[in-house]
Amino acid sequence: NAGVTQTPKFQVLKTGQSMTLQCAQDMNHEYMSWYRQDPGMGLRLIHYSVGAGITDQGEVPNGYNVSRSTTEDFPLRLLSAAPSQTSVYFCASSSADEQFFGPGTRLTVL
Amino acid sequence: RKEVEQDPGPFNVPEGATVAFNCTYSNSASQSFFWYRQDCRKEPKLLMSVYSSGNEDGRFTAQLNRASQYISLLIRDSKLSDSATYLCVVPTGNQFYFGTGTSLTVIP
Numbered sequence: 422n423a424g425v426t427q428t429p430k431f432q433v434l435k436t437g438q439s440m441t442l443q444c445a446q447d448m449n450h451e452y453m454s455w456y457r458q459d460p461g462m463g464l465r466l467i468h469y470s471v472g473a474g475i476t477d478q479g480e481v482p483n484g485y486n487v488s489r490s491t492t493e494d495f496p497l498r499l500l501s502a503a504p505s506q507t508s509v510y511f512c513a514s515s516s517a518d519e520q521f522f523g524p525g526t527r528l529t530v531l
Numbered sequence: 532r533k534e535v536e537q538d539p540g541p542f543n544v545p546e547g548a549t550v551a552f553n554c555t556y557s558n559s560a561s562q563s564f565f566w567y568r569q570d571c572r573k574e575p576k577l578l579m580s581v582y583s584s585g586n587e588d589g590r591f592t593a594q595l596n597r598a599s600q601y602i603s604l605l606i607r608d609s610k611l612s613d614s615a616t617y618l619c620v621v622p623t624g625n626q627f628y629f630g631t632g633t634s635l636t637v638i639p
Contacts, residue, residue: 452625454627461539462631463618463630463631463632464618465629466626466627469625469626471625477625479626480626511574515627519565519577519580520565520577520620520627522574522575522576524573524574525573525574
């Protein structure tokens with residue numbers, strides 16, 4: 422079991438560029454989510470999904486899109502990166518009792 | 532009011548000390564509560580779950596006070612390896628709300 426995997430681990434973008442953060446899980450969990458973590462702010466929910474084909478917005482969805490075509494994958498898309506999106510991004514996959522996090526993607530937008 | 536609030540610390544304690552963190556939550560309907568541990572530049576990992584009045588696992592005790600809407604984490608006989616950030620998590624509906632975390636450093 423790989424658990425939750427995220428790619429890339431590090432990324433530097435220029436303002437206005439687009440990119441997709443990849444997230445995959447092999448635990449057959451229905452619930453997956455994306456968070457961003459900024460100093461002093463804790464983890465904030467960006468988007469989440471309760472199953473394939475179903476997504477919903479979290480606390481800070483602006484500037485991000487998601488889709489869930491399979492149970493395993495939950496990519497996060499930045500359509501036009503902004504410096505305010507510089508952060509550490511964590512993907513999580515959840516059972517009823519526990520969230521399992523990926524190792525994170527450290528994104529810098531210049 | 533934030534869904535979940537924690538004292539950010541930092542807490543600096545000597546080895547062997549007992550330390551306690553508190554976390555308050557705003558949704559009185561919340562039924563389950565979690566403490567996660569996060570090491571520097573790593574992902575959070577589950578430390579303890581709390582579903583009723585409390586839970587104990589070795590040196591760690593989590594307690595729930597529904598009337599006052601707070602949960603606490605008590606660490607006894609602190610070890611150097613306990614140095615980390617401790618996150619309080621409260622699921623509400625389909626969302627998990629995280630506190631900002633409490634930083635603990637255990638000093639030799």
